[in-house]
Amino acid sequence: MSGVHNIVILTGAGVSAESGIDTFRDGGGLWEQHRVEDVATPEAFVRDPDLVHRFYDARRAAIQTKQPNAAHAALARLDAHWPGELLIVTQNVDDLHERAGAKRLIHMHGEHLNAWCTVCDRRSPWTGTLIDRPACPACGMVGYLRPDVVWFGEMPYRMDDIYRAINRADLFVSIGTSGAVYPAAGFVREARQAGARTLELNMEPSQGSYWFDEARQGPATQLVPQWVD
Numbered sequence: 001m002s003g004v005h006n007i008v009i010l011t012g013a014g015v016s017a018e019s020g021i022d023t024f025r026d027g028g029g030l031w032e033q034h035r036v037e038d039v040a041t042p043e044a045f046v047r048d049p050d051l052v053h054r055f056y057d058a059r060r061a062a063i064q065t066k067q068p069n070a071a072h073a074a075l076a077r078l079d080a081h082w083p084g085e086l087l088i089v090t091q092n093v094d095d096l097h098e099r100a101g102a103k104r105l106i107h108m109h110g111e112h113l114n115a116w117c118t119v120c121d122r123r124s125p126w127t128g129t130l131i132d133r134p135a136c137p138a139c140g141m142v143g144y145l146r147p148d149v150v151w152f153g154e155m156p157y158r159m160d161d162i163y164r165a166i167n168r169a170d171l172f173v174s175i176g177t178s179g180a181v182y183p184a185a186g187f188v189r190e191a192r193q194a195g196a197r198t199l200e201l202n203m204e205p206s207q208g209s210y211w212f213d214e215a216r217q218g219p220a221t222q223l224v225p226q227w228v229d
């Protein structure tokens with residue numbers, strides 16, 4: 001990686017697939033099992049909160065039984081040893097990057113293991129269920145906690161920090177994401193305009209594959225360690 005000082009890495013569901021966590025848009029993925037409009041919009045939560053809580057309670061329980069894989073581990077090694085600026089921007093709501101040891105990390109679509117109180121606006125660590133309408137640990141109000149995830153139509157988190165890093169990047173790497181969801185799908189264009197080299201590591205060419213200088217196909221547990229080491 002000669003001449004590279006500042007790296008931004010975007011990750012998606014494909015990075016966690018080999019840990020046994022379902023992706024969204026692959027055959028058998030989450031959006032084949034549930035309609036997006038029923039579980040991943042603010043309107044769905046207003047219409048049928050029990051359905052939404054069941055969907056997220058089940059996934060919150062499942063991720064706690066999964067382990068980081070070789071791709072998460074390789075990115076954590078890179079984070080630990082890279083002397084320049086580095087930012088891992090994950091769309092994933094699981095905690096496998098941090099359990100592998102990554103530190104320079106932003107969860108732009110939120111985190112399963114947080115609950116967000118819609119009354120006091122505080123986030124609290126959460127490993128249990130939300131369907132039973134528990135009290136907010138911060139303000140004590142009962143029945144107002146929701147999953148701390150970003151649904152369609154909501155603003156992803158820390159966009160200013162992300163765009164600042166992309167605009168300083170010499171290298172932008174996208175791993176395990178279909179490129180179907182904005183604004184993350186537009187990061188590669190932003191990075192190119194800022195002069196970064198762009199690399200995609202994914203099982204198949206993503207929807208925006210043609211924007212990348214180089215695209216390698218294969219499983220993340222092979223491609224990511226090969227790239228890092």
Ligand code: BJW
Pocket residue numbers: 011012013014015017018023024025026029040091092093109149150151152153154155156159175176177178179180181182183201202203204206218219220221
């Ligand atoms: C492997 C592998 C292996 C498999 N190894 N690879 C029309 C045009 C443009 C935009 C819009 C539009 N209409 C509406 C919008 C906006 C909308 C949007 O993008 N919609 C599209 C569907 C068109 N976006 C939003 O609403 C966002 N907010 C927003 O835009 O606010 C305004 C704004 C504007 C400008 C700047 C800033 C803000 C919010 C989006 C929220 C997305 N939320 C979800 C759910 C999170 C909670 C939860 O988990 O339930 O986030 S949806 C879901 O998709 C989840 C993911 O993070 C996200 C991306 O999915 P990802 O990670 O790419 O997974 P997959 O399954 O799609 O792909 C996996 C890939 O891995 C595949 O390619 C496989 O081949 C590969 N793979 N195994 C390597 N082993």
